[in-house]
Ligand SMILES: NC(=O)c1ccc[n+]([C@@H]2O[C@H](COP(=O)([O-])OP(=O)(O)OC[C@H]3O[C@@H](n4cnc5c(N)ncnc54)[C@H](O)[C@@H]3O)[C@@H](O)[C@H]2O)c1
């Protein structure tokens with residue numbers, strides 16, 4: 452499967468809906484995605500294995516801005532220029548400030564109605580012998596905090612650290628993660644770097660190691676965890692309904708997941724505040740904030756007995 456070969460971080464050009472997609476649709480005779488909720492609910496009620504692919508938009512209503520909403524910047528730097536191994540080795544203090552900012556936002560955030568609707572749907576369907584698996588690009592843990600149990604975090608987790616010296620991976624929810632980062636990380640472009648000495652940044656506490664820790668997230672240009680990708684492949688191959696929630700789907704390899712499922716003739720239902728260029732290849736598109744659209748879409752169907 453091709454997704455195994457791919458690194459994170461190749462961007463698709465973010466073509467706006469209405470330009471190239473409209474032309475392609477007209478040329479190919481491709482139907483417009485439907486927004487018929489009753490029909491979607493019929494399909495949903497019959498699905499045995501549901502894959503739900505989520506992106507930053509699912510956490511937007513929890514107060515975590517999408518990179519796009521934050522104009523793709525933290526202070527004066529592009530987020531994709533900070534989320535790299537090169538940026539970390541050049542300036543670990545700046546990159547830790549950036550991740551400290553995200554950790555503190557995520558710790559204080561609460562799961563939204565969209566996270567809760569997904570978790571409730573998973574719990575209910577599992578009692579009926581049906582499965583729901585969440586494949587998320589988010590690193591904020593809000594799906595788990597909402598109660599979801601089958602979550603594949605393809606881009607890692609803000610609340611894990613990895614030691615650059617011994618490789619030890621630990622869960623870490625400390626706030627702040629180290630004293631030197633307390634009160635740092637302000638995203639305002641006029642704010643200066645804290646320039647924290649490397650020995651005061653988060654360090655490994657495994658017997659005498661003291662190596663520098665990094666956030667255990669997948670940075671641009673890094674390979675996704677092959678164990679996680681193997682699980683993703685199985686879920687994509689087995690699903691008979693796929694939801695694409697709050698993602699621009701412009702970052703590989705996640706951008707390939709829904710098209711891969713659609714190519715098998717499996718319905719894809721998209722929930723986004725705006726159409727994307729590739730929305731035209733989805734079966735359904737429900738436009739609007741997903742904390743409003745998803746609870747209706749995933750509520751108990753009249754044919755469900757429990
Ligand atoms: N919460 C997080 O963990 C978080 C936040 C920002 C970025 N990221 C990272 O950024 C990368 C960019 O990927 P992405 O495609 O997920 O994000 P993105 O910022 O590129 O796109 C977000 C998408 O969500 C949609 N959206 C915004 N608000 C919405 C809402 N209320 N309801 C429904 N849709 C909404 C937007 O139209 C857009 O298509 C990912 O790899 C992710 O790891 C993560």
Ligand SMILES: [Zn+2]
Nearest residue numbers: 614617655660
């Ligand atoms: Zn170590």
